[in-house]
Amino acid sequence: MQEYKLKRGYTADPERIHECLKETFPGEVRKEGDRFVTSYGVLSSLSVWIDGKNMAVDTVSDTSLTDDELILDSNKRFRDFLYKATGYTAKERLKQAKKAVSK
Numbered sequence: 001m002q003e004y005k006l007k008r009g010y011t012a013d014p015e016r017i018h019e020c021l022k023e024t025f026p027g028e029v030r031k032e033g034d035r036f037v038t039s040y041g042v043l044s045s046l047s048v049w050i051d052g053k054n055m056a057v058d059t060v061s062d063t064s065l066t067d068d069e070l071i072l073d074s075n076k077r078f079r080d081f082l083y084k085a086t087g088y089t090a091k092e093r094l095k096q097a098k099k100a101v102s103k
Contacts, residue, residue, distance in 0.1 A: 003054045005096055007087030012050045017085055021048060024081040041065075041074030048085075055085055 006012055018036050021029045025040045035049040045060040059078070065071070079090055088096070 001056055001058045003051060003056050004082065004086045004088070004093065005054055006085075010085070010087040012053055012055065014050055017048055017050065017055060020081055020084040021046075024077050024084065040077060041070045043074050043078065046078070057082075 010016075014034070014036070018029060018031075021036055021038055025038050025046070027038060027040060029036055029038045031037075032047075035047050037045065037047045039045055042062050042065045043059055044062040045058075047058040049056050082093065083089060086093070
């Protein structure tokens, strides 16, 4: 499980997160309790929920798939989702993660 801080102006609204998931990943996005669950490509399970002011994400990868294009597409869509949902680029998220570890 990974937690992501939301940029100022990005609300911790579950419906907004649900819309980001639907825009990024084709297919069904199910609601299971307070979590949104979907799957795409090598991500056999992608579970997203709001935890306080942060967004929590839990992923399960299917390691039996070895198609490089499918792996790259899945990773790109996941990064695009994180950017739409949090407002932070991959570089900014890495910087925040390093800062959180050093505390």
